[in-house]
Amino acid sequence: MAKSAPGAPRRRGPNDPERRARIAKAAIEVVAQRGIDGVTHRSVAAAAGVPLGSTTYHFATLDDLLEVALHEAAEKNVHALKEWESALPPDADFAAALADLVMGYIHEQYRDTVVEYDLYVAALHRPALRKASAAWDDALIAFFGSRTDPLTGRLLAGLFCGLLMQAALADPRPTRDEIETLFRRAIHGPETPRSRD
Structure with missing residues:
Protein backbone atom coordinates (compact mmCIF):
# COMPACT_ATOMS: atom_id res chain seq x y z
CA MET A 1 0.00 0.00 0.00
CA ALA A 2 1.49 3.34 -1.06
CA LYS A 3 2.06 5.91 1.65
CA SER A 4 1.09 9.54 1.31
CA ALA A 5 3.91 11.95 0.59
CA PRO A 6 5.16 13.87 3.62
CA GLY A 7 3.17 17.07 4.14
CA ALA A 8 0.35 15.96 1.82
CA PRO A 9 -3.16 16.63 3.12
CA ARG A 10 -4.73 13.63 4.79
CA ARG A 11 -7.49 12.12 2.70
CA ARG A 12 -10.76 11.67 4.48
CA GLY A 13 -12.41 8.33 3.96
CA PRO A 14 -16.05 7.82 3.02
CA ASN A 15 -16.87 7.13 6.67
CA ASP A 16 -15.57 10.49 7.86
CA PRO A 17 -18.06 11.19 10.69
CA GLU A 18 -17.47 14.95 10.63
CA ARG A 19 -18.11 15.43 6.94
CA ARG A 20 -21.89 15.80 7.20
CA ALA A 21 -21.53 18.41 9.96
CA ARG A 22 -18.94 20.33 7.91
CA ILE A 23 -21.29 20.37 4.94
CA ALA A 24 -24.10 21.71 7.14
CA LYS A 25 -21.89 24.53 8.45
CA ALA A 26 -20.70 25.26 4.91
CA ALA A 32 -24.21 34.28 4.47
CA GLN A 33 -22.12 35.08 1.42
CA ARG A 34 -24.56 34.57 -1.45
CA GLY A 35 -28.06 34.30 -0.02
CA ILE A 36 -30.49 31.42 -0.50
CA ASP A 37 -30.21 31.58 -4.31
CA GLY A 38 -26.47 30.97 -4.04
CA VAL A 39 -26.89 27.58 -2.38
CA THR A 40 -25.97 24.78 -4.76
CA HIS A 41 -24.37 21.42 -4.16
CA ARG A 42 -21.26 22.70 -5.90
CA SER A 43 -20.97 25.94 -3.88
CA VAL A 44 -21.49 24.11 -0.58
CA ALA A 45 -18.98 21.40 -1.52
CA ALA A 46 -16.39 24.08 -2.30
CA ALA A 47 -17.06 25.89 0.99
CA ALA A 48 -16.82 22.62 2.95
CA GLY A 49 -13.68 21.47 1.15
CA VAL A 50 -15.25 18.16 0.14
CA PRO A 51 -15.90 16.47 -3.22
CA LEU A 52 -19.16 17.38 -4.94
CA GLY A 53 -20.29 13.77 -4.56
CA SER A 54 -20.20 14.13 -0.78
CA THR A 55 -22.88 16.81 -0.74
CA LEU A 65 -29.14 21.23 2.21
CA LEU A 66 -31.25 24.19 3.27
CA GLU A 67 -33.07 22.10 5.86
CA VAL A 68 -29.85 21.01 7.54
CA ALA A 69 -28.56 24.59 7.44
CA LEU A 70 -31.74 25.82 9.12
CA HIS A 71 -31.56 23.05 11.73
CA GLU A 72 -27.94 23.97 12.44
CA ALA A 73 -28.79 27.66 12.80
CA ALA A 74 -31.85 26.92 14.97
CA GLU A 75 -29.89 24.62 17.28
CA LYS A 76 -27.16 27.23 17.66
CA ASN A 77 -29.75 29.90 18.46
CA VAL A 78 -31.62 27.74 20.94
CA HIS A 79 -28.38 26.87 22.73
CA ALA A 80 -27.43 30.57 22.94
CA LEU A 81 -30.92 31.43 24.17
CA LYS A 82 -30.70 28.79 26.91
CA GLU A 83 -27.39 30.26 28.08
CA TRP A 84 -28.84 33.78 28.00
CA GLU A 85 -31.94 32.78 29.96
CA SER A 86 -30.01 30.78 32.58
CA ALA A 87 -27.66 33.72 33.19
CA LEU A 88 -30.59 36.13 33.66
CA PRO A 89 -31.33 36.77 37.36
CA PRO A 90 -34.86 35.82 38.47
CA ASP A 91 -35.61 39.45 39.38
CA ALA A 92 -34.18 40.92 36.17
CA ASP A 93 -36.11 43.66 34.36
CA PHE A 94 -37.33 41.40 31.56
CA ALA A 95 -38.30 44.19 29.14
CA ALA A 96 -34.83 45.71 29.46
CA ALA A 97 -33.18 42.30 29.08
CA LEU A 98 -35.14 41.58 25.89
CA ALA A 99 -34.19 44.98 24.48
CA ASP A 100 -30.52 44.19 25.12
CA LEU A 101 -30.96 40.80 23.46
CA VAL A 102 -32.44 42.36 20.32
CA MET A 103 -29.65 44.96 20.18
CA GLY A 104 -27.08 42.17 20.33
CA TYR A 105 -28.73 40.35 17.43
CA ILE A 106 -28.87 43.46 15.20
CA HIS A 107 -25.38 44.74 15.99
CA GLU A 108 -22.72 42.26 17.16
CA GLN A 109 -24.56 39.28 15.62
CA TYR A 110 -26.02 41.05 12.58
CA ARG A 111 -24.49 38.69 10.01
CA ASP A 112 -25.83 35.59 11.78
CA THR A 113 -29.25 37.23 12.15
CA VAL A 114 -29.50 37.90 8.40
CA VAL A 115 -28.52 34.30 7.60
CA GLU A 116 -31.07 32.88 10.02
CA TYR A 117 -33.86 35.04 8.64
CA ASP A 118 -32.94 34.16 5.06
CA LEU A 119 -33.40 30.51 6.02
CA TYR A 120 -36.49 31.21 8.11
CA VAL A 121 -38.25 33.06 5.27
CA ALA A 122 -37.29 30.30 2.81
CA ALA A 123 -39.65 28.03 4.74
CA LEU A 124 -42.57 30.00 3.27
CA HIS A 125 -41.95 28.35 -0.10
CA ARG A 126 -40.31 25.12 1.07
CA PRO A 127 -42.58 23.04 3.31
CA ALA A 128 -39.66 20.74 4.22
CA LEU A 129 -38.07 23.63 6.14
CA ARG A 130 -41.08 24.46 8.29
CA LYS A 131 -40.37 21.92 11.02
CA ALA A 132 -36.92 23.43 11.62
CA SER A 133 -38.25 26.99 11.63
CA ALA A 134 -41.01 25.98 14.07
CA ALA A 135 -38.38 24.67 16.51
CA TRP A 136 -37.00 28.20 16.88
CA ASP A 137 -40.47 29.66 17.37
CA ASP A 138 -41.34 27.04 19.98
CA ALA A 139 -38.13 27.71 21.89
CA LEU A 140 -38.83 31.45 22.00
CA ILE A 141 -42.40 30.91 23.21
CA ALA A 142 -41.24 28.49 25.91
CA GLY A 153 -44.74 34.33 25.89
CA ARG A 154 -46.35 33.83 22.47
CA LEU A 155 -46.91 37.58 22.13
CA LEU A 156 -43.29 38.31 23.05
CA ALA A 157 -41.99 35.68 20.62
CA GLY A 158 -43.91 37.26 17.75
CA LEU A 159 -42.79 40.75 18.76
CA PHE A 160 -39.19 39.60 19.14
CA CYS A 161 -39.06 38.03 15.66
CA GLY A 162 -40.81 40.99 14.05
CA LEU A 163 -38.52 43.50 15.72
CA LEU A 164 -35.42 41.59 14.64
CA MET A 165 -36.51 41.60 11.01
CA GLN A 166 -37.60 45.24 11.05
CA ALA A 167 -34.48 46.38 12.86
CA ALA A 168 -32.23 44.46 10.48
CA LEU A 169 -33.84 46.24 7.50
CA ALA A 170 -34.57 49.69 8.95
CA ASP A 171 -32.38 52.72 8.31
CA PRO A 172 -31.98 54.17 10.82
CA ARG A 173 -32.46 51.25 13.16
CA PRO A 174 -34.76 51.68 16.14
CA THR A 175 -33.08 52.73 19.35
CA ARG A 176 -32.73 50.48 22.34
CA ASP A 177 -35.17 52.68 24.30
CA GLU A 178 -37.81 52.33 21.57
CA ILE A 179 -37.43 48.56 21.59
CA GLU A 180 -37.60 48.39 25.38
CA THR A 181 -40.79 50.47 25.36
CA LEU A 182 -42.46 47.98 23.02
CA PHE A 183 -41.48 45.00 25.18
CA ARG A 184 -42.61 46.81 28.32
CA ARG A 185 -46.03 47.47 26.78
CA ALA A 186 -46.33 43.81 25.71
CA ILE A 187 -45.44 42.57 29.21
CA HIS A 188 -47.24 45.09 31.39
CA GLY A 189 -49.92 46.54 29.13
CA PRO A 190 -50.70 50.25 28.78
CA GLU A 191 -49.95 52.42 31.74
CA THR A 192 -52.98 53.32 33.80
CA PRO A 193 -53.53 57.09 33.73
CA ARG A 194 -53.09 58.73 37.08
CA SER A 195 -56.34 59.83 38.67
CA ARG A 196 -56.79 63.51 39.38
CA ASP A 197 -57.68 64.50 42.90
Missing part, protein backbone atom coordinates in the same frame (compact mmCIF):
# COMPACT_ATOMS: atom_id res chain seq x y z
CA ALA A 27 -24.30 25.61 3.74
CA ILE A 28 -24.82 28.34 6.36
CA GLU A 29 -21.64 30.07 5.18
CA VAL A 30 -22.86 30.03 1.57
CA VAL A 31 -26.17 31.57 2.63
CA THR A 56 -25.19 14.86 -3.04
CA TYR A 57 -24.55 11.67 -1.04
CA HIS A 58 -25.55 13.26 2.28
CA PHE A 59 -28.13 15.72 0.90
CA ALA A 60 -29.91 14.61 -2.25
CA THR A 61 -31.75 17.88 -2.94
CA LEU A 62 -31.18 21.58 -2.37
CA ASP A 63 -34.07 21.55 0.11
CA ASP A 64 -32.16 18.90 2.08
CA PHE A 143 -38.43 30.73 27.19
CA PHE A 144 -40.44 33.94 27.17
CA GLY A 145 -43.49 32.20 28.62
CA SER A 146 -41.44 30.84 31.52
CA ARG A 147 -40.73 34.44 32.55
CA THR A 148 -44.29 35.65 32.05
CA ASP A 149 -47.18 33.33 31.11
CA PRO A 150 -47.92 31.19 28.02
CA LEU A 151 -50.01 33.80 26.20
CA THR A 152 -47.58 36.64 26.89
Whole structure:
Protein backbone atom coordinates (compact mmCIF):
# COMPACT_ATOMS: atom_id res chain seq x y z
CA MET A 1 0.00 0.00 0.00
CA ALA A 2 1.49 3.34 -1.06
CA LYS A 3 2.06 5.91 1.65
CA SER A 4 1.09 9.54 1.31
CA ALA A 5 3.91 11.95 0.59
CA PRO A 6 5.16 13.87 3.62
CA GLY A 7 3.17 17.07 4.14
CA ALA A 8 0.35 15.96 1.82
CA PRO A 9 -3.16 16.63 3.12
CA ARG A 10 -4.73 13.63 4.79
CA ARG A 11 -7.49 12.12 2.70
CA ARG A 12 -10.76 11.67 4.48
CA GLY A 13 -12.41 8.33 3.96
CA PRO A 14 -16.05 7.82 3.02
CA ASN A 15 -16.87 7.13 6.67
CA ASP A 16 -15.57 10.49 7.86
CA PRO A 17 -18.06 11.19 10.69
CA GLU A 18 -17.47 14.95 10.63
CA ARG A 19 -18.11 15.43 6.94
CA ARG A 20 -21.89 15.80 7.20
CA ALA A 21 -21.53 18.41 9.96
CA ARG A 22 -18.94 20.33 7.91
CA ILE A 23 -21.29 20.37 4.94
CA ALA A 24 -24.10 21.71 7.14
CA LYS A 25 -21.89 24.53 8.45
CA ALA A 26 -20.70 25.26 4.91
CA ALA A 27 -24.30 25.61 3.74
CA ILE A 28 -24.82 28.34 6.36
CA GLU A 29 -21.64 30.07 5.18
CA VAL A 30 -22.86 30.03 1.57
CA VAL A 31 -26.17 31.57 2.63
CA ALA A 32 -24.21 34.28 4.47
CA GLN A 33 -22.12 35.08 1.42
CA ARG A 34 -24.56 34.57 -1.45
CA GLY A 35 -28.06 34.30 -0.02
CA ILE A 36 -30.49 31.42 -0.50
CA ASP A 37 -30.21 31.58 -4.31
CA GLY A 38 -26.47 30.97 -4.04
CA VAL A 39 -26.89 27.58 -2.38
CA THR A 40 -25.97 24.78 -4.76
CA HIS A 41 -24.37 21.42 -4.16
CA ARG A 42 -21.26 22.70 -5.90
CA SER A 43 -20.97 25.94 -3.88
CA VAL A 44 -21.49 24.11 -0.58
CA ALA A 45 -18.98 21.40 -1.52
CA ALA A 46 -16.39 24.08 -2.30
CA ALA A 47 -17.06 25.89 0.99
CA ALA A 48 -16.82 22.62 2.95
CA GLY A 49 -13.68 21.47 1.15
CA VAL A 50 -15.25 18.16 0.14
CA PRO A 51 -15.90 16.47 -3.22
CA LEU A 52 -19.16 17.38 -4.94
CA GLY A 53 -20.29 13.77 -4.56
CA SER A 54 -20.20 14.13 -0.78
CA THR A 55 -22.88 16.81 -0.74
CA THR A 56 -25.19 14.86 -3.04
CA TYR A 57 -24.55 11.67 -1.04
CA HIS A 58 -25.55 13.26 2.28
CA PHE A 59 -28.13 15.72 0.90
CA ALA A 60 -29.91 14.61 -2.25
CA THR A 61 -31.75 17.88 -2.94
CA LEU A 62 -31.18 21.58 -2.37
CA ASP A 63 -34.07 21.55 0.11
CA ASP A 64 -32.16 18.90 2.08
CA LEU A 65 -29.14 21.23 2.21
CA LEU A 66 -31.25 24.19 3.27
CA GLU A 67 -33.07 22.10 5.86
CA VAL A 68 -29.85 21.01 7.54
CA ALA A 69 -28.56 24.59 7.44
CA LEU A 70 -31.74 25.82 9.12
CA HIS A 71 -31.56 23.05 11.73
CA GLU A 72 -27.94 23.97 12.44
CA ALA A 73 -28.79 27.66 12.80
CA ALA A 74 -31.85 26.92 14.97
CA GLU A 75 -29.89 24.62 17.28
CA LYS A 76 -27.16 27.23 17.66
CA ASN A 77 -29.75 29.90 18.46
CA VAL A 78 -31.62 27.74 20.94
CA HIS A 79 -28.38 26.87 22.73
CA ALA A 80 -27.43 30.57 22.94
CA LEU A 81 -30.92 31.43 24.17
CA LYS A 82 -30.70 28.79 26.91
CA GLU A 83 -27.39 30.26 28.08
CA TRP A 84 -28.84 33.78 28.00
CA GLU A 85 -31.94 32.78 29.96
CA SER A 86 -30.01 30.78 32.58
CA ALA A 87 -27.66 33.72 33.19
CA LEU A 88 -30.59 36.13 33.66
CA PRO A 89 -31.33 36.77 37.36
CA PRO A 90 -34.86 35.82 38.47
CA ASP A 91 -35.61 39.45 39.38
CA ALA A 92 -34.18 40.92 36.17
CA ASP A 93 -36.11 43.66 34.36
CA PHE A 94 -37.33 41.40 31.56
CA ALA A 95 -38.30 44.19 29.14
CA ALA A 96 -34.83 45.71 29.46
CA ALA A 97 -33.18 42.30 29.08
CA LEU A 98 -35.14 41.58 25.89
CA ALA A 99 -34.19 44.98 24.48
CA ASP A 100 -30.52 44.19 25.12
CA LEU A 101 -30.96 40.80 23.46
CA VAL A 102 -32.44 42.36 20.32
CA MET A 103 -29.65 44.96 20.18
CA GLY A 104 -27.08 42.17 20.33
CA TYR A 105 -28.73 40.35 17.43
CA ILE A 106 -28.87 43.46 15.20
CA HIS A 107 -25.38 44.74 15.99
CA GLU A 108 -22.72 42.26 17.16
CA GLN A 109 -24.56 39.28 15.62
CA TYR A 110 -26.02 41.05 12.58
CA ARG A 111 -24.49 38.69 10.01
CA ASP A 112 -25.83 35.59 11.78
CA THR A 113 -29.25 37.23 12.15
CA VAL A 114 -29.50 37.90 8.40
CA VAL A 115 -28.52 34.30 7.60
CA GLU A 116 -31.07 32.88 10.02
CA TYR A 117 -33.86 35.04 8.64
CA ASP A 118 -32.94 34.16 5.06
CA LEU A 119 -33.40 30.51 6.02
CA TYR A 120 -36.49 31.21 8.11
CA VAL A 121 -38.25 33.06 5.27
CA ALA A 122 -37.29 30.30 2.81
CA ALA A 123 -39.65 28.03 4.74
CA LEU A 124 -42.57 30.00 3.27
CA HIS A 125 -41.95 28.35 -0.10
CA ARG A 126 -40.31 25.12 1.07
CA PRO A 127 -42.58 23.04 3.31
CA ALA A 128 -39.66 20.74 4.22
CA LEU A 129 -38.07 23.63 6.14
CA ARG A 130 -41.08 24.46 8.29
CA LYS A 131 -40.37 21.92 11.02
CA ALA A 132 -36.92 23.43 11.62
CA SER A 133 -38.25 26.99 11.63
CA ALA A 134 -41.01 25.98 14.07
CA ALA A 135 -38.38 24.67 16.51
CA TRP A 136 -37.00 28.20 16.88
CA ASP A 137 -40.47 29.66 17.37
CA ASP A 138 -41.34 27.04 19.98
CA ALA A 139 -38.13 27.71 21.89
CA LEU A 140 -38.83 31.45 22.00
CA ILE A 141 -42.40 30.91 23.21
CA ALA A 142 -41.24 28.49 25.91
CA PHE A 143 -38.43 30.73 27.19
CA PHE A 144 -40.44 33.94 27.17
CA GLY A 145 -43.49 32.20 28.62
CA SER A 146 -41.44 30.84 31.52
CA ARG A 147 -40.73 34.44 32.55
CA THR A 148 -44.29 35.65 32.05
CA ASP A 149 -47.18 33.33 31.11
CA PRO A 150 -47.92 31.19 28.02
CA LEU A 151 -50.01 33.80 26.20
CA THR A 152 -47.58 36.64 26.89
CA GLY A 153 -44.74 34.33 25.89
CA ARG A 154 -46.35 33.83 22.47
CA LEU A 155 -46.91 37.58 22.13
CA LEU A 156 -43.29 38.31 23.05
CA ALA A 157 -41.99 35.68 20.62
CA GLY A 158 -43.91 37.26 17.75
CA LEU A 159 -42.79 40.75 18.76
CA PHE A 160 -39.19 39.60 19.14
CA CYS A 161 -39.06 38.03 15.66
CA GLY A 162 -40.81 40.99 14.05
CA LEU A 163 -38.52 43.50 15.72
CA LEU A 164 -35.42 41.59 14.64
CA MET A 165 -36.51 41.60 11.01
CA GLN A 166 -37.60 45.24 11.05
CA ALA A 167 -34.48 46.38 12.86
CA ALA A 168 -32.23 44.46 10.48
CA LEU A 169 -33.84 46.24 7.50
CA ALA A 170 -34.57 49.69 8.95
CA ASP A 171 -32.38 52.72 8.31
CA PRO A 172 -31.98 54.17 10.82
CA ARG A 173 -32.46 51.25 13.16
CA PRO A 174 -34.76 51.68 16.14
CA THR A 175 -33.08 52.73 19.35
CA ARG A 176 -32.73 50.48 22.34
CA ASP A 177 -35.17 52.68 24.30
CA GLU A 178 -37.81 52.33 21.57
CA ILE A 179 -37.43 48.56 21.59
CA GLU A 180 -37.60 48.39 25.38
CA THR A 181 -40.79 50.47 25.36
CA LEU A 182 -42.46 47.98 23.02
CA PHE A 183 -41.48 45.00 25.18
CA ARG A 184 -42.61 46.81 28.32
CA ARG A 185 -46.03 47.47 26.78
CA ALA A 186 -46.33 43.81 25.71
CA ILE A 187 -45.44 42.57 29.21
CA HIS A 188 -47.24 45.09 31.39
CA GLY A 189 -49.92 46.54 29.13
CA PRO A 190 -50.70 50.25 28.78
CA GLU A 191 -49.95 52.42 31.74
CA THR A 192 -52.98 53.32 33.80
CA PRO A 193 -53.53 57.09 33.73
CA ARG A 194 -53.09 58.73 37.08
CA SER A 195 -56.34 59.83 38.67
CA ARG A 196 -56.79 63.51 39.38
CA ASP A 197 -57.68 64.50 42.90
